[in-house]
Amino acid sequence: MPVSRLELRGVCKTYHNGSQPAEVLHDITLSPASGAVTAIVGRSGCGKTTLLHLAGAMDFPSLGEVRIDGRATNALSDGELTALRRTRIGFVFQFFQLLPTLSAVENVELPLLLARALGARERALERLRWVGLEEKADSLPYQLSGGQMQRVAIARGLVHSPDILIADEPTGNLDTASGDQVLALLRAAAVEFGATVLMATHSAEAAAIADVRVHLRDGRIQSIS
Amino acid sequence: MKLLGRLILRPLARDKARTLLTILAVALGVAVVVAIDLAGDAATGSFRSSMETLSGKTDLEILANGGIDEKWIGVLDSLPVNATFAPIVEAQGIVDGVGVPIYGVDFVANAHGGMPDGPAGATISKALAERLHLTPPAALVVKIGGRERRIDIGRAVDAASAEFLAVDIADAQQLLARYGKLDRIDVTVAPSENFARVEKAVRAALPAGYLIEKPGVRNEENQRMVRAFRWNLRVLGYISLVVGAFLIYNTIAVSVVRRRAEIGTLRAVGASRGTVFGLFLMEALILGAAGSVAGVFLGRVLAAGVVGLIAQTVNALYISSRPTPVELTAGEAWTGLLTGMTVALVSAWKPSREAIEVPPTEAMSRGAHEHRAVLRWRRSLAWAAIFAAVAGAMALAPAWNGYPVGGYISALLAIAAMAFASPAVVLAVDRITRGITRRRAESLLAGRSLTASLARTSVVVSALATAIAMMASVGIMVASFRETVALWLDVQLRADLYVRAAVRSGAGEYPPMDAHVPALVAAIPGVAAVDDFRAAEIHYSGERATLGAGNMDIVRRFGRLRFLSGEDRDAILRSLTGHHRAVVSEPFALKHKIHAGDRLRVPVGVQMVELTVAGIYYDYSSSQGYVIVDRSTMLKYLPDLPVTNAAVYLAPGTDAESVRREIQLQAATYGVAVARNSELRRASIEIFDRTFAITWALEAVAILVAMLGAANSLLALVLDRRRELGLVRFLGGSGRQVRGMILTEAAFLGLLAAILGVVLGLALSLLLIYVVNRQSFGWTIQFHLPGGLLAAAVVSVWMVTVLAGLYPARVAARMSPIEAIQEE
Secondary structure: OOOOOEEEEEEEEEEEEOOEEEEEEEEEEEOOOOOOEEEEEOOOOOOHHHHHHHHOOOOOOOEEEEEEOOEEHHHOOHHHHHHHHHHOEEEEOOOOOOOOOOOHHHHHHHHHHHOOOOOHHHHHHHHHHHOOOHHHOOOOHHHOOHHHHHHHHHHHHHOOOOOEEEEEOOOOOOOHHHHHHHHHHHHHHHHHHOOEEEEEEOOHHHHHOOOEEEEEEOOEEEEEO | OHHHHHHHHHHHHHOHHHHHHHHHHHHHHHHHHHHHHHHHHHHHOOOOOHHHHHHOOOOEEEEEEEEEEOHHHHHHHOOOOOEEEEEEEEEEEEEOOEEEEEEEEOHHHHOOOOOOOOOOOEEEEHHHHHHOOOOOOEEEEEEEOOEEEEEEEEEEEOEOEOOOEEEEHHHHHHHHOOOOEEEEEEEEEOOOOOHHHHHHHHHHHOOOOOEEEOOOHHHHHHHHHHHHHHHHHHHHHHHHHHHHHHHHHHHHHHHHHHOHHHHHHHHHOOOOHHHHHHHHHHHHHHHHHHHHHHHHHHHHHHHHHHHHHHHHHHHHHOOOOOOOOOOOOHHHHHHHHHHHHHHHHHHHHHHHHHHHHOOOOOOOOHHHHHHHHHHOHHHHHHHHHHHHHHHHHHHOOOOEOOEOHHHHHHHHHHHHHHHHHHHHHHHHHHHHHHHHHOOOHHHHHHHHHHHHOHHHHHHHHHHHHHHHHHHHHHHHHHHHHHHHHHHHHHHHOOOOEEEEEOOOOOOOOOOOOOOOHHHHHHOOOOEEEEEEEEEEEEEEOOEEEEEEEEOHHHHHHHOOOOEOOOOOHHHHHHHHOOOOEEEEEHHHHHHOOOOOOOEEEEEEOOEEEEEEEEEEEOOOOOOOOEEEEEHHHHHHHOOOOOOOEEEEEEOOOOOHHHHHHHHHHHOHHHOEEEEEHHHHHHHHHHHHHHHOHHHHHHHHHHHHHHHHHHHHHHHHHHHHOHHHHHHHHHOOOOHHHHHHHHHHHHHHHHHHHHHHHHHHHHHHHHHHHHHHHHHHHOOOOOOOOOHHHHHHHHHHHHHHHHHHOHHHHHHHHHOOHHHHHOOO
8 A cells, every 4th residue: 555645643623613512523543545545435414524624724623633744734834735735635526616607628727827837728638638528628617517517627626736636525416427437537546646535425336436435423433444 | 574684684784894885885975965065055055245134124136337326325215115225335355364344334224224223333243253352342454455444343243153344334435435336225115015116116216227136136146156066066976876876786786696595485485576676675775774864964074074165166266155054954964865765776676676587486596697697798788879879969959947958968878878888898808808817817717707797797897987987077177177278378368467456356256446556557667558457247137247348459459369260359359449349258158149249238337238249259267257348338338437457568578577566566555466477377277276176075985985886896796706715725726816816806897997987088078078068157178188187097096996805805815715615
């Protein structure tokens, strides 16, 4: 098994809703492997999405730490976190989250533009080609099917060649055929680019393609298979 | 009520910043309208002399240019009518550097009227006595006609805030050297007497040239005289309200789009279209009412600051007035409230209709609403063309009842045309700039966001463009006017020195100069010619004007009076000497529809004199107008009419400064002021600049309202695009980049508004110059484009728009990306 770039050590996450604290994650320790797909499996509300946000450095644990390349995320400045997201992390969402006013290629290009990277258009087209949608480069999101939209989202998540790809219910809004296509792409991302793919899902079919399955229940790891 | 609370009030309370911005925008719009009205009333409400207030009820006033011979008092007293005739002399004195009205009244006759009987000596109003810390009996030194006179004050009378001195008429005539002359006779008819009979008898007894009118007519006449000025101010004030209307429209449109889910649910559970429509109108009404209430009070405060500016203009252009305290009457407060609420309702009508046009099954998404706007841009552009064409046609309409109504309608239609053209312009600019904007994430997202929210963007751009257009058009008009006046002054002020009585005076007042002065000046070595000018007030077709007389031979040889194109200056001026011929100023000709060759009947002294109009000359010193005759014609009818000023032409090579010193030395005892050509020119331009101070103040408010609108709208865009902004953070965007996106949007809005605003501003400036000003004041202004000023205006409004984006940008940068992304 390759070395893990992402580590969660004794992570707890508590939200304070009024005076009542609510613990969403409890003592999570996890080291998803590079070049492999790790699925976080569990029912709605079990803390999958929170775990992904912590892993993607979008949020910080209440206890414990999330380490990316050996550095704890809560010790990083805002600028360092932004730089981390620009270079090391990619996101794929359940509802695609494409910007409706941008074409497919512009959506894919966006992370590179935000990072002020050179050759953004060429690299975006290359990723679109990789997900098989080069011919849809100029289409607006509403002109694409759900599956196509999610493939564009994957191209966007991978355009900057991140080490970690975080996918939250990537097939949750798709039919089976489209879902399979998306899962195949996620798998290919891990294999071809060596990315650490961390995917939250409550679908057994999606979980089946993962190398490792982490079962969450009420914010705790129930089992790892 | 529950629905109103849940659907409207609660969201308004939740979006405090936006609600407050909208209310503030309406408040400012209403405040400007209220302030202009209140300040206008206060600045022009005091044309009635303070003496009228004191002497009580007067039924008729008798007036004449050149003064009334006092022998007519005897004639009137002998009439078989039960009425009293009170002679009055009016003048202006200076005490401690401040002008004070001096009235000469018949103390004996007035003993039974309002004037108190008491020990001998002059009477002072309590307000003036208090200001001067004077307690009668006391002596007061007053400068009259440039000379210091001592007046013994015997008593003080209470006349509210009015400041004046009243002396016995005989003393007044002596002080003013107006022996045997009266300025006015007040007629009081006994209650038992028939008013019409008295009026008829008085008319029959007096010469035809005397004016007999009811008191108040003069006040009405003054009010009428300044009405065009006040109307134009009011229209400028309403532009802020138009900018505010765009904002209400926008707020309700945003509100409808935001509550699409609630609208759908409400309709699905049985709420009628009327209920939904009413709810949104109610929202507008609440915002309108809150803004209007605040606006009325704010207007009252602003009025106090503005009254001085308006009074300055009225004094400079029309007639002396003393500002009265600003009073907010119930009527004016209600007018302000109703105006604000009506504007709110009218602006909210269309977006509220849109809320009910959607069937309950189809959730009204922002996308659908905006998509329709994109599809309709061609139709909007067609409407813009139609509005522009009608605006052009309306601009050609003649004045209605003295008001440039066609010009106002044309201006409103031009604004509407711009508003309808804005979607097409937004799309076009986006298309043109795509190559540049797509290179950076901030500009790419900002540009797309604006076109994606086309309907809303267009409204904000229209509001901003209206403010820019107002600034640009008034700027162009004022600059053109200033340039025209400067050129005219170059032509008009040809004399080297100007001499007048050293007395403060407003427009329409002609303080006399000592009769010896012109001859004294003419005898000074180096003086080539002296043109002594005499002026008297006349009434022509119910309007006031000035009858002036100069030495036409000197004017012809030394002056450069410019006549309307095609008229031969030399021939015209030659034809005046020794004939009943006159030249009239352009405003007079336009107001009374007079052409060269027409005949005028004007009162000169006791007679009605018929004059033939020889020519029409350009003049920018008075909108009331001048009728100018040769001095020989005037002196034939009014031999005692004093000289009011003199233009001194020097022989070539003479030093103007040394001649000025010589005049001041020799005429020291006559109290004259001598101004050099350059000083007078500078003073005239200063007066001009002062008169337009109020318009700049109004523009500042319109810009402020537009800035609030831009902030409001950007805030709405930020709140609506929370998900997108959150996503940008997920995709590696920094808080700074999110802030940059919003500021770039603000800059885009400013740029679009600048493009439309400048085009609209040019159109409005043409309207102001060639229609509104010409029809209101009768002035021909040469168009002059102040490039620097225009660029400064555009850049400053653009910067203001970017500044308006700061708060929304801060809100955007501080949003939690996780909460934003999870909203869907």
